Amino acid sequence: MKYTIEKTDAEWKAQLGEERYRILRLKGTEYAHTGEYNLHFEKGTYVCGGCQEPLFESDSKFESNCGWPSFDEAIPGKIEYKADNSFGMKRVEILCARCGGHLGHIFDDGPTETGKRFCVNSLSIDFKK
Secondary structure, three states, X not given: OOOOOOOOHHHHHHHHOHHHHHHHOOOOOOXXXXXXXXXXXXXXXXXXXXXXXXXXXXXXXXXXXXXXXXXXXXXXXXXXXXXXXXXXXXEEEEEEOOXXXXXXXXXXXXXXXXXXXXXXXXXXXXXXX
16 A cells, blocks of 8 residues: 555664564564553543654543553544454554554454454554643
């Protein structure tokens, strides 16, 4: 898919650093309960760590006890959804629709009325007050 923001791997690596590059561009995962935004509940907007596109409002964040930041809805049109059958599992990967950065996965086990849990790596996002 073509994205509004496209860079070479070398450009992404120089911009993001090694660990953020591993998560956003190589579809990695950070260890549970280690991310900066797991237990973060300030008011504001969570943006893509690769291109700063707004993705989630703080009002949609909830404590899921899964070890990663969790949201029950995304800002409309900001997320791309892709089937992910890696590691013998059937999941739905979530990516930034602007730059294609890997954010995490979405599950249908959320506790709110949406029933959704966007499970996101802290290294995939930044926070703006």
